[in-house]
């Protein structure tokens with residue numbers, strides 16, 4: 291099996307005459323935590339949306355486990371194991387944490403008629419749901435409606451519903467967005483824990499989190515790959531520093 295789980299070649303996305311992602315060659319190593327960073331407007335979110343098939347590229351190809359998935363639909367790549375985290379709004383606020391996870395687990399298995407009638411399957415789902423609750427540190431909150439959880443716990447629940455799909459490659463879109471310092475530490479630890487069994491690719495603005503978690507970092511600027519490497523090397527790269535300063539986005543230091 292190849293060392294590279296996900297790669298792109300010449301990935302390009304144009305909106306009208308504007309090129310948001312320009313000829314990006316990306317290689318994500320199996321088992322790594324890989325971060326996509328860059329100043330505002332660099333094309334990170336667009337790139338993420340291309341990888342998760344929310345957008346079709348204007349040019350270029352995406353390979354997942356050696357397979358060309360460029361033309362595949364989002365649900366298809368999700369079934370192959372490439373799963374994006376969903377926004378918090380995708381969590382049903384009135385349902386308990388446990389039931390939200392159960393629904394995610396049911397989605398993975400598919401809703402066959404038999405399935406609904408089998409007590410045994412439902413019990414197995416409950417067991418699996420409780421395992422995930424524990425894994426993301428929500429023990430004691432399983433019966434709390436998702437809407438009443440703190441922001442950080444909602445994020446943990448959202449990660450749990452994504453893990454319910456058992457992704458081989460987990461794509462996280464700004465997992466720290468909107469979190470306070472304490473929750474950031476908690477979610478950071480959670481990402482490290484769940485990375486043990488899978489590959490993680492994340493877009494993240496919080497550079498201290500990126501520094502702590504990432505094995506490899508790709509820096510985008512104006513839609514192109516500007517630099518690549520570990521945090522020490524990219525944060526010292528004069529082109530990276532200049533791109534952040536030029537954009538008025540000073541937090542690379």
Ligand SMILES: Nc1ncnc2c1ncn2[C@@H]1O[C@H](COP(=O)(O)OP(=O)(O)OP(=O)(O)O)[C@@H](O)[C@H]1O
Nearest residue numbers: 305308309310328329330331332333334335336337
């Ligand atoms: N649907 C769209 N239509 C037109 N232009 C778009 C669209 N989506 C993104 N863009 C433009 O593409 C560029 C890259 O945007 P993108 O959101 O990918 O950047 P980003 O690196 O994620 O930025 P940020 O850090 O601010 O979230 C921006 O100039 C943006 O205005």
